[in-house]
Amino acid sequence: MNSQGVKEISKDLSIAKMSNDELHGHLKNKSCEERKLTHHILQVIAEVDQRKLYLRMAHPSLFDYLTKEIGYSAGSAQRRIDSARLLRQVPDLGNKIEEGKLNLGQVSQVQKALRLARKQDNTQLLPSEKKVLLEKLVNKSGPETELILAQEFDFPVEAEVKQKIQKDCSVRLELTLSQGQMQVLERAKALLSHAVPGGNLVDVIVHLSERYVKQRTGSSVNSKPKSSETATTNTEANATATVATKGGGEDKGKEKVVSSHRDQKPLETSMKKMILNRDQGCQFTDRRTGKICGSSYFAEIDHVHPRFAGGTHEKENLRQMCRAHNQFRYKEGC
Ligand SMILES: [Zn+2]
Known part of the structure; x- marks a missing residue:
């Protein structure tokens, strides 16, 4: 074994020996280093872009160079190009990235919105205006960023349902849901997570439609093939919670059988529903921080x-x- 191999193994062992606190702290430090390195890489890409080095190296574009020569995936390359170009106009962006206040995904969303605004009504922001815009996105999630950008640029709300038949007879459907409608659909998706694992919205809608047809007509409909054929269609959405008991056994399935034994009554469906409605999410709590899971x-x-x-x-x-x-x-027995 060469010395590099020995070094790699000892590094892995040292990670394995860390306490939970040390492991958490170690990851925080390393991700901080990673953000600093990302800032530096963006500066390097900006310089490559300015020199048009990729052309000299026989690549038709910076994207082609970053994917084929440097080895980035298409998405990673595009996010870095978007960020490097905005960094040149707004140098403060680098500090925001290093501090973890903005990420490359958000910067890519900004650049996409700027391109759309330019195409839509020739809107062009000055670097100082872009800096102000970035300030508004600090510490925001992807969907929050999307909402702020849509409001800032006053992008039109598309309400028209678009339906297109494709060559394999599948139908491409594009529709708009209000915030409230989307919340209802997300809630149904969460309640159906046992019956429709994976959280695919198409499967959720098809599952609900099949159940409604069966309920009204008494006959099943066959919608195969689905994107993931895993639904158990006879399971009541609100009653999908399994009675889980802990400790002693190696198999939760066995525990469920035991819990429905004659002198161990199973949990009533009405009680399951009551608990699901009362708690509205997972109650697991980190005792040290007080954070509740909520999923x-x-x-x-x-x-x-x-x-x-x-x-x-x-x-x-x-x-x-x-x-x-x-x-x-x-x-864990905790
Ligand atoms: Zn949880």
Whole structure:
């Protein structure tokens, strides 16, 4: 084994030996270094762009050079090109990236919006105006950034439903939902996460439609092929929470069988619904920070005091938990 190989292994071992606090701190430090390096790389790409070095090296574009010569994926290359070009006009952007206040995805969203605004009504922002715009996006998520940009540039709201039949007889559908309609759909998606894993909105809509047709006509409809054929169509959306018990057994499926044994009554569906409505998301809490998970995906009902240790189905002993945290708690015994 060469010395480099030995070094790699010892590095891995040192990570494996870190405490949770050390591991968290280590990742924070390294991601900080990564952001500094990203800023530096953007400066280098900006210089390559200005010198048109890629042309000298027989690449038709900076994008072609970054993907074929440097090895970036198409998305990574485009985000870096967008960011490097904006960085030249607004040097302060580099500090925002280093501090983690803005990310390359957001900068790419800005550049895309600027291109659209220019095309739409020839809107051109001065570098000072771009700096002000970037300030408004500090610490915002991707969807928040999208909303702010749409409002800033007054992009028209498209309400028309577009439907196009494609050569394989599939239909391309483009539609607009209000904020409230989207919230309802997202809620349905979360409640259906057991029956329609993966969170594909097409599968959610098809699943709901199939259930409605069956409910009204009594006959099933076959919508195959789906993008992911995994739905169990006879499962009640609100009643999909599985009764999860912890400790003792290696198999949660077995635990479920035990919990429905004659002297261990299963949890009533009405109680499951009540807990899901009461909690509105996973109740797993980081004891040190107080952060609550809040996810509604793969919602399960957790017994605070486990069933095997005498815990009851009383509502005070029940809480909603996402499958990932329920399994984590089961494994860790926390
Ligand atoms: Zn959770």
